[in-house]
Amino acid sequence: MDDLVDIAVVGAGPAGAATALRALQLRPDASVLLLDAAAFPRDKTCGDGVSAHAIELLGALGVPSVAGLGRAVPRLLLHSPGGHVVDRTCARPNRVIPRAVFDAELVSAAVVRGAQLRRHRVRSAEILPDRVVLDGRIAARVVVGADGANSTVRRLLDPPPAPPSAVAVAIRGYAPSPKDPDALVIEFAHGRHLAYAWSFPLAGGGANVGYGVFDRRGTGTRADLLAALRELLPGQEPEPETIRAHHLPLSTAPRHQPDGRVLLAGDAASLVNPLTGEGIFDAVASGALAGRAALLGSAAGAAHRGAMRRTFGRHHAHTGLLARLVPQGRFLDAAVTAAARHQSVFDTAVELGLGRGTASLGALARIAASYATIGR
């Protein structure tokens, strides 16, 4: 059996790295073990869009260098299902950073701060009164499950099943050139479920392109996903060897954080935004909260559940409600029209979709007023 550590973090993606960074920021002498099945740098199936909100939070966690990685993208260009368009500059630029680069930067910052990185795939956990033992030999006072969408740690906590409407599926690849070098381009699809194609410009000239459906029942086959991407973004053909698909656990799934010494963060806690598929900000923010709570031993689970509710509760309530309205194409047409007319509606949508904002009554009233003008 290895020595008992204060915190073992399972998964060294954005949620796990943020957990380690925050715990060591608060208590530099804590022993933090960062376990990952993969060796870094590693790819992660993703759109590589890193919101300004995530970059700002990472600055506060002591990793300002991420603000210089990848490509800064000032504009957001959205096409609604009915052909309405909003093209505006965001208050703060988002960035497109290949995950191999972004995640390795966070892991190395955590290691510089004192985390011990070990390549190890966790398969089992035994929860004892004073510790948690992973795979019969790694003992920690608290374990944080930051092991992504297929989380082993989450499964060990016996969570309620997620309905298919709370699981998105997306395919991504790399194309030789972007649709627009200065904009995150999003083309919403017609159909029963919220779905969109994206083209995000990379530093060096290429683009991360993809297509996602925000309901497992509307996914179809891999060929169907690629066909939809082709139809919505003609000419943005991904290189075949870069194409990968994965599911995204949305925050509309039931929340699950038991009391005790095992915490969940990031995709393992089902936190992906159900309106946009953004999950990196939520991973970093929940990881930072887990890092703080993890210092509390047996009180960690209750503390983390409370902190998550205070931080994300209103945001999740608002995005959950909007996720039910958005699949009606007319709502998206009206919202895009209102965002094109009013900077305040655009700003509200960015906060809701990329941060942890809420829908203001003013923005909803302007969207409602736009219904009269969208012509269907």
Ligand SMILES: Cc1cc2nc3c(=O)[nH]c(=O)nc-3n(C[C@H](O)[C@H](O)[C@H](O)COP(=O)(O)OP(=O)(O)OC[C@H]3O[C@@H](n4cnc5c(N)ncnc54)[C@H](O)[C@@H]3O)c2cc1C
């Ligand atoms: C196609 C697609 C496009 C997306 N586009 C975007 C986007 O543009 N912007 C955005 O913000 N979000 C996007 N997301 C969501 C985003 O990728 C995730 O929300 C984010 O990566 C979650 O971070 P995480 O740290 O929780 O998990 P991950 O990044 O998945 O990291 C989990 C880590 O755990 C490790 N691991 C897994 N199991 C074990 C185990 N048993 N033992 C040890 N280690 C383990 C893995 O190797 C991995 O390193 C996209 C997702 C998909 C699928």
